[in-house]
Amino acid sequence: MTAIHVALLGYGTVGKGVYRTIEKHQERLKTILGKEVKIVAILVKELEKHQWVNNEVLFTDNYTDIINLPKLDVVIDAIVGVEPGFSYLRQAINRGCHVITANKEMFAHHGTELLSLAKEKNVSLGFEATVAGGIPIIQTLKKLLNANKVDKVEGILNGTSNFILTKMREENLSFEDALKLAQEYGYAEADPANDIEGVDAFYKAVILSEVIFGEQPEWEQTITQGIGTLTLQQIKLFESLGLRFKHVASLQKSNTEIQCTVRPVLVTNSHPLYQVEEVQNAINIEADIVGNISLQGPGAGMFPTASAIVEDLIHIGDKQLASSPEDSLFFEKETKENIWALHGEIDNLLLSDDIRISKEIHPQVVLVETTVERIINLKTSHEICCFEVLGNIEEDKVLHGELIKEENINHSY
Amino acid sequence: MTAIHVALLGYGTVGKGVYRTIEKHQERLKTILGKEVKIVAILVKELEKHQWVNNEVLFTDNYTDIINLPKLDVVIDAIVGVEPGFSYLRQAINRGCHVITANKEMFAHHGTELLSLAKEKNVSLGFEATVAGGIPIIQTLKKLLNANKVDKVEGILNGTSNFILTKMREENLSFEDALKLAQEYGYAEADPANDIEGVDAFYKAVILSEVIFGEQPEWEQTITQGIGTLTLQQIKLFESLGLRFKHVASLQKSNTEIQCTVRPVLVTNSHPLYQVEEVQNAINIEADIVGNISLQGPGAGMFPTASAIVEDLIHIGDKQLASSPEDSLFFEKETKENIWALHGEIDNLLLSDDIRISKEIHPQVVLVETTVERIINLKTSHEICCFEVLGNIEEDKVLHGELIKEENINHSY
Known part of the structure; x- marks a missing residue:
């Protein structure tokens, strides 16, 4: 069986995500592509900052070593900045390699050029990971x-600025404190300017355009407004009026001109972006x-971006969808606790061992936690209705209660 | 230039939508496919119920007339029910025609069989329109x-039942009154059982599976629970607890068994389904x-479903994405009124002719309506911040106010 030889440029968050995803899902990839996917080389900036033990992979800080490898099919770009990414990918395409990139700044600047070079050299260029990570927006x-x-x-299109706006509103933080929190969580860079000024979102909008x-x-006509000037007082005032600030990138074509803006806007609770919180991304398309x-x-x-890259990799493999994945490819399922709301005469409520009362939230409503997937099948009193609850119950609402024995269940349902 | 010859089965809402979409967008289709798309025949159940004036199209209640046409490339199924749809499509595939269907009941029952027949006969079978209309869920x-x-x-996955739940909660209607309203709006059939009992959603879940x-x-293991037993009192009670009822179809594979349920569940406001209201559909995918x-x-x-069908039609045409649509293909843009919130010293607020104050919603916040797309560019007082508002402002909040002349604008911004 031949293999697909892949070089990975960059071994930060995205690079590690790609490496681990390909390693972990070797079997699945082999089934879909009919070939093994072999990471043959990894390019890093400073060799001494990394520990590396896999001797089958060339670990180097010199791109020439990689581009001159005798066997090389695909180059995956997981570094940031216009250069050296652009030069590296141009070399790779010229050599006849397929390329996949997650580098939005580089692709916003040189995407058109690379796409036409790739067409000329008859290789694929995947860029799903440049916009909105795991959301398959390009294909859609x-x-x-x-x-x-x-x-x-x-x-x-930028999770960091959305996280900051969410935390300011939810936790009454100043912009500075919310930014600090984003940095503690590892969402914001040491220099967060690209995120909070809307530059990162602008690059993504350029690629979508x-x-x-x-x-x-x-580029000069684009209005890019950051979120740094929004005050907590403004955010709370508009919250009291039912409106939330969101940092929105917008693209629109009127006549022949494409208008692009990135700026804070207010959204009402009927708008799909209203409940997009924390580091989530979302896109509305008007067609x-x-x-x-x-x-x-x-x-x-790490993994959403890796997923987009691996999707592109499989697309290069030019195989049809494996519509009947084998069971052997399936992972073990975690047993998950589900929350259910039981409505009715709480006094009569009698539950089995595997159902735990978590909180009474109303004289007639109790929340229970259970690993049972189909509480609906349980025999309960005919006065009790059971509904599964989807979404997060806030932490403070969930109290762990005591168990009630099944023998007392009223079986008349 | 050769043409693609299409027969349309059914001329109800979906059939009419397909016919009008293809007629209206002939030029675009020709550019993308390199061929004209010609609707050559339409099958209806009762000829006398329709008026038809286009003599170039065979309008018939006899499928034999259609399947024996000398030129026929694609058959589009826009009728309902397992039969005669299944037999018609089988005949079409056996003749070597590509087929596209929007018929979920038929496809849930016989999709596997038709797909394997289509593979054998080397024709395409598109079914994007069977699930969630315009949402490209199958391709995603x-x-x-x-x-x-x-x-x-x-x-x-069912707009009618979601509409009923929305109206019960928002307008304090009983189930019966909300159903009546859905029928008045044309959303619910005279016999709405399939929608409100979850059967329609179940068919779609089968296709997704x-x-x-x-x-x-x-099929026998599936739990299908309708919304007919939910009371207004229950809906209002859970609303007061921050929870909304949604009629949710769910698919999950554990070990080797596929579990499917369709039933009312409660969702919290952090869940993406929470704000899916009225006749909207939505799908969450856990990958x-x-x-x-x-x-x-x-x-x-009519048109969302037609869009899915035309997407399938173009997919059959086997052309690559027209990534640079010509300007000539673009329609005229409507001029739209935008709502902006201005925040600051309202007393100082001075606007140009093309901006209309619609409502003061707070001593420091006024909503304005304007066709100006970039109010952000306007010179306003430096004490005033301008934010565009996305989403619907409820009707009663928008009052049309008076115009204020531009000459008084403070240009210090």
Whole structure:
């Protein structure tokens, strides 16, 4: 069996995510692609900062070593900044390698050039990971664009600024304190300017513009407004009026000009972006025939970004969807506690051993926790209705209560 | 230039939507497909119920007339019910036609059989329109499944039952009155049982199960609970506790068994399904590498469904995405009124002619309406901050105020 030889540029969060994902899911990849995916080289900036023990992988700080490898099929770009990423990928394409990039700044600047070079050299160029991490926005847009003209796109494309706005509002933090919190969580860089000034979101909007309109907005015409000037007082005032601040990137074509803005806007609770909180990303697409479509998901992070890269890798493999994944490819399922609300005569409530009362939230409503997946099947009193609860119950609402024995259950349901 | 010859089965809401979409967007289709799309025949149940004036199209109640047409490339199924849809499509595939269906009941029953027949005959079978209308859920799942194992899917897959639950809660209606309202709006059939009992959502879940797991859940094992037993009192009680009822279809694979349920559940306001209201559909996908992805959009209706069908049609055309749509394909843009919130010293507020004050909602906040797209560019007092408002401001909040002249604007911003 031949293998697909992959070089990985960069071994930070995204690079590690790709490495671990490919290693962990070797079997699945082999089944889908019919070939083993072999990471043959990893490029790092400073060798001494990394410990490396896998002798089968070339671990180097010299790109020349990589580009001259005798066997090299795919180069994955997981570094940041326009250079050296652009030069590296150009070399790789010129050599006839397929390339996949997660580098939005580089791709916003040189995507068009790389795409046309890739076309000329007849190799693939995947860039799903450059915009909104794990949300398959590029593919969805391409699909919609088959039949629709997309009129407008609005999105929360930067998780860090959304996290800051969420924490300011929820925890009454100043901008500075919320930023500090984002840095403690590892969401914001030491220099967070690109995130909070909207530059990162702008790069992503530029890439979306290329996909949707086939061209970029005028960079100089774009209005990019950061969130650093919003005060806690403003955020709380508008919250009291039912409005939330979101840092929204927007793209729209009117006549021949593409308008792009990145700025704080207010959203009402009927708008799909209203409940997009913390580091989540989301995108609304207005298309002429289908109407409005929204997508929401993890916009960044080790594994969501790795997922987008591996999807591109498989796309390069040019295989059809494995619509019947084998059971052997399935992982073990974790047993998860579910929350259910029971409504009725609480006095009569009698539960089995595997159901734990967590909190009475109303004289007629009790929340229970259980690993039983189908409480609906349980025999309960006919006066009790059971409904599963989806979403997070705030921590302080969940109190662990005592167990009640099954023998006392009223079986008349 | 050759043409793609299409027969349309059914001329109800979906059929009409497909016909009008193809007619209206002829130029776009020609550009993308390189061929004209020609609707050559339409099948209806009762000829006398329709008026038809286009003599170039065979309008018939006899399928034999259609299947024996000398030129026929694609058959689009926009009728309901297992039969005669299944037999018609089988005949079409056997003749070598590509087929596209929006018929979920038929496809839930016979999708596997039709897919394998289509493979054997080397024709395409598109079924994007069978689940969640305009939301490109089938393609998104296929894309995610390239790299991910999907663990679980939860969705609001029936617009009618979601509409009823929304109206009961928002307008304090009994189930019966909300159902009546849905029928008045044309959302619910005269016999609404399939929608409110969860049967329609179950069919869609079966189709999703085929895509995700390559097999169907056991029909007999599925728990389908309707919304007809929910009382207004229950809905209001849980609303007061911060929870909303949603009619959710859920699919999950544990070990080798696929569990499928359709039932009312409670969702918290942090859950993506919480703000999915009225006739909207939405789907959450839990995938093992990428995490959670949500999609939301119009689940039914004339044009969203037509969009999904036309997307499938173009997919059959086997063309790459037209990534640079020509300007000539773009429609005229409507001029839209935007709402902005101005925050600051309202007394100093001085606006130009094209901005209309719509309501003061707080001593320091005024809403304005304008067709100006970038109020941000306007010179305003430095004490005034301007934020665009996305989402619906409830009708009663928007009052049309008087105009204030630009000459008085403070240009110090």
